[in-house]
Amino acid sequence: MKKLFALLVVTLFATVTFGQKIEESKVPEAVKLNLKAKVATVKDVAWEQQDTNYTAEFLMDEAKTDMTFDKKGTWQNTEWEIPAEYTPHGIKKYLDSAYAGNKIKELAVVEFPTDGKMYVLEIYKKKECQKVFFSLKGEFKKAEKMVCEGKCSDKKKCCKKKKCDKDKATAKPASSTM
DSSP states (O other), X not given: OHHHHHXXXXXXXXXXXXXXXXXXXXXXXXXXXXXXXXXXXXXXXXEEEETTEXXXXXXXXXXXXXXXXXXXXXXXXXXXXEOGGGOOHHHHHHHHHHTTTOEEEEEEEEEETTTEEEEEEEEEETTEEEEEEEETTOOXXXXXXXXXXXXXXXXXXXXXEOOOOHHHXXXXXXXXXX
């Protein structure tokens, strides 16, 4: 019984700490310094911690920006949210063909250290959710399955990222051009 209780406490703690807002004083100095090095004029930062990563949320040129660093301060990515209605036409056309019936939950431009900037879309259909990656020219790059929390038809609860096996995660691009 004690083991079960301990397991429940650990599970509850892990659930509660997933993506928690934190005070700036709890953010490692290396993370704060590297944020300032990348964006010298950053102000009004809200911090969130997920596992060992720290995300700074702020406005940059009037756009909501999330910049993520690991605990050592190494930059992981920067994300700029875009309203879904601004999805490029070629990407919409591709999604209509390759992912018929899916709806766009979220659209963002994400910059990665090795891959550069990409469009990243979270799409869903019933309980199936995915992240789909495109170059800024609209070329399909890859798709990753996601694990759903609740009903995916509820846009606010659709999916947290989970990388799948490589053969399941990457779909082949459609032969149509954009």
